[in-house]
Amino acid sequence: MFQKNNKKIFLTLAFFAVCSLAIAQKGKIDAIYSGIPLFDNNNNVVSAHGANIVKDNGKFYLFGEFKSDTSNAFNGFSCYSSKDLYNWKFEKMVLPVQKSGDLGPNRVGERPKVMKCPKTSEYIMYMHVDDLKYKDQYVGYATSKTINGEYTFQGPVLFEGKPIKKWDMGTFQDTDGSGYIISHSGNLYKLSDDYKSVTEQLVKDMTSHCEAPVIIKKDDTYFWLGSGLTSWERNDNYYFSAPSLKGPWTERGIFAPKDSLTWNSQSTFVLPIIGSKETTYLFMGDRWAFPRQNSAATYVWQPLLVTENSIFLPDYKQSWQIDIEKGTWSPSKMNYTEIQNTDAKAIQYSGNWSEDNSSKISQSDVKGASFSVDFKGTQVGFYGTSKVDGGYAAIIIKNKKGKTILSSTIDMYCKYTENALRFLSPVLPKENYTITVTVLGEHGNWYKKDGTQFGSTGDFVALDKVIIKN
Numbered sequence: 001m002f003q004k005n006n007k008k009i010f011l012t013l014a015f016f017a018v019c020s021l022a023i024a025q026k027g028k029i030d031a032i033y034s035g036i037p038l039f040d041n042n043n044n045v046v047s048a049h050g051a052n053i054v055k056d057n058g059k060f061y062l063f064g065e066f067k068s069d070t071s072n073a074f075n076g077f078s079c080y081s082s083k084d085l086y087n088w089k090f091e092k093m094v095l096p097v098q099k100s101g102d103l104g105p106n107r108v109g110e111r112p113k114v115m116k117c118p119k120t121s122e123y124i125m126y127m128h129v130d131d132l133k134y135k136d137q138y139v140g141y142a143t144s145k146t147i148n149g150e151y152t153f154q155g156p157v158l159f160e161g162k163p164i165k166k167w168d169m170g171t172f173q174d175t176d177g178s179g180y181i182i183s184h185s186g187n188l189y190k191l192s193d194d195y196k197s198v199t200e201q202l203v204k205d206m207t208s209h210c211e212a213p214v215i216i217k218k219d220d221t222y223f224w225l226g227s228g229l230t231s232w233e234r235n236d237n238y239y240f241s242a243p244s245l246k247g248p249w250t251e252r253g254i255f256a257p258k259d260s261l262t263w264n265s266q267s268t269f270v271l272p273i274i275g276s277k278e279t280t281y282l283f284m285g286d287r288w289a290f291p292r293q294n295s296a297a298t299y300v301w302q303p304l305l306v307t308e309n310s311i312f313l314p315d316y317k318q319s320w321q322i323d324i325e326k327g328t329w330s331p332s333k334m335n336y337t338e339i340q341n342t343d344a345k346a347i348q349y350s351g352n353w354s355e356d357n358s359s360k361i362s363q364s365d366v367k368g369a370s371f372s373v374d375f376k377g378t379q380v381g382f383y384g385t386s387k388v389d390g391g392y393a394a395i396i397i398k399n400k401k402g403k404t405i406l407s408s409t410i411d412m413y414c415k416y417t418e419n420a421l422r423f424l425s426p427v428l429p430k431e432n433y434t435i436t437v438t439v440l441g442e443h444g445n446w447y448k449k450d451g452t453q454f455g456s457t458g459d460f461v462a463l464d465k466v467i468i469k470n
Helices: 007-015
Strands: 049-056 059-065 077-082 089-095 107-116 123-131 138-144 152-156 169-173 179-183 187-191 197-203 211-218 221-227 238-242 250-254 266-274 279-287 298-306 319-323 328-331 337-340 347-350 362-364 370-377 379-386 392-399 404-411 418-424 431-439 445-447 453-455 461-469
Touching (some): 049 279, 059 107, 107 169, 123 169, 169 211, 221 266, 370 461, 379 431, 404 418
Parallel strands (some): 049 107, 049 266
Antiparallel strands (some): 059 077, 123 138, 169 179, 179 187, 211 221, 221 238, 238 250, 279 298, 319 328, 337 461, 379 418, 379 461, 392 404, 445 453
């Protein structure tokens, strides 16, 4: 992406982020949900973008960018762990902002990827290092003896004595244990046995674009995924295939339906979940929400259909489950009580709301306008419509004593009209609560290097229905 302080400060950030609860989770999430805030064990928003997942000793570890709502400057790399890919425990900021240097204040650090080196058993983290103008880029690396320990930044990965001067990057570990660095514009580098330098460039400038690169392998075929150059905006990601990492690589086109914008996301990693029966390929995509990248940016995790010579995301699964042992996945049904947006007894509107004549949604772009629902249950959420003129909404849940136990932010912008789940709370103790959703009167806009403007044209928040689990 183009547009994309000490240890104590970052631990504080992690525990008291924009989205936080005054109580810990009392129940467990039972599925993967896409496009909504994901909460950790402390009920803070999970902030791990440009991420990858590593399975180690029966546990999954998620590494990513711990974003800020105020700046694109490096804010540290986070680590979360999970046994089921649904419920995530915050481990620590495994690579906080350094006191000075290339990952110090007012620098850029993006797309952390971790691999365990088979030869040394050391954990190596790779990342894009840059300045805020994206004029000082290179692929850097950091090391740790344990997967969830604090990583020590080592500087650039060298090839023929020089740094690899690329921005968006990824990694790939083949079945023989060899490691590779992938970069934008179709470059592939083979790592040394200790994973700390490059010994060979296998592919050079395969394509003129292709950000957010990912490589996966099925049997004897390799697939190379990537996105177009649209800054924080989503686009129709595409892929290549080859019988060997050296090629020849053949462009195959997009891997989600045309104009779905890869279900409103940008590729960051694909995790093969190898079980006793099958292998499920977990596609991981980022749904950026510049500038509110910490509080409002979410994730699109979907089962990727991988055949002998093609890959596809045929439809959007709002919720689905994985059998880790078998390596299989299945759709998940959401069994909730529904309250339609027209139910004036259950939903209290404040401010100027109107009904869209075509879709029958309730919508407002007036700052401070809100809707509230009193309920008794263990979870609450709502479906809404994201549009080209969608904006940010603030969410607050209070208990019966009026104490705020959750605050969150969502982004209702999309280049096309999309009705889907926008928010689902963590599992709460069964009590009486009030959820209030307020129009912030703000929306995201950003510019590419050439001056092209992206983002929303308005501040609308649009409600379809509220859902409650008893």
